[in-house]
Amino acid sequence: MPDARPYRAEDPGQPPSLFPPYRSTALRSPRQPLVRVPQTLTEITGPAGTWEALMGPALADLTCHARGLGEAIGQRIIVSGRVLDEDARPVPDTVVEIWQANAAGRYIHRNDQWNAPLDPNFTGTGRVVTDAQGRYRFTTIRPGAYPWGNHRNAWRPAHIHLSLLGPAFATRLVTQLYFPDDPLIEIDPIANAVPLPYRNRLVARFDIDTTEPNHALGYVFDIVLRGRDATPWEP
Numbered sequence: 001m002p003d004a005r006p007y008r009a010e011d012p013g014q015p016p017s018l019f020p021p022y023r024s025t026a027l028r029s030p031r032q033p034l035v036r037v038p039q040t041l042t043e044i045t046g047p048a049g050t051w052e053a054l055m056g057p058a059l060a061d062l063t064c065h066a067r068g069l070g071e072a073i074g075q076r077i078i079v080s081g082r083v084l085d086e087d088a089r090p091v092p093d094t095v096v097e098i099w100q101a102n103a104a105g106r107y108i109h110r111n112d113q114w115n116a117p118l119d120p121n122f123t124g125t126g127r128v129v130t131d132a133q134g135r136y137r138f139t140t141i142r143p144g145a146y147p148w149g150n151h152r153n154a155w156r157p158a159h160i161h162l163s164l165l166g167p168a169f170a171t172r173l174v175t176q177l178y179f180p181d182d183p184l185i186e187i188d189p190i191a192n193a194v195p196l197p198y199r200n201r202l203v204a205r206f207d208i209d210t211t212e213p214n215h216a217l218g219y220v221f222d223i224v225l226r227g228r229d230a231t232p233w234e235p
Helices: 051-055 183-187 198-202
Strands: 076-084 095-099 125-129 135-141 159-165 173-178 217-220
Touching: 051 125, 095 135, 125 135, 173 198
Parallel strands: 076 217
Antiparallel strands: 076 135, 095 125, 095 159, 159 173
16 A cells, blocks of 8 residues: 555635636626535546547647648747646646637637737647656747736736646646736736735746747746645636
């Protein structure tokens, strides 16, 4: 039998379901106490075979998709890191999906109609599976800031959404990655739903070793699934 490990309680760095400065949480946060629903076999088992067999090949380079699109416009960046458990052990075979705005801060979505150009060569979506060391890596475009109507003169800082999917479909976790030295982080209600110093776990680290000469700046963003060092997750 493996050695028993003490349970590491979650720290207070997780955002609440209701955060009034982020106005839409008032509409979607629970009004009644949560009800525990026991998991069945469907929730605790994953798909047969590999994720690649289920979803197709990885989409790791968003700047020049294999779909026949041309070169995306904007500053190329590399975002890489590791998915880790509470003991800093790698978590392999985890699906990491990302979605983001383009360099002008606009999504390819019919509801995004603000006056910024679309990039016909940039879909803003990617997907990889972590390797045996829990590593993932994307090449993409640094997203732009955009207005979002939460309050007067509200602008979201540049960010990338990340969705992680483990061995079961019910294990999906969603978070956001921000960039260092972005002044909009301090006044963004979504980022500020996570108190300091835990908010710093959402900020990627510039890394010269990940940076590729004459090609792309590199950022490192490690993701901790649970425990006292857990990455803040969207409730």
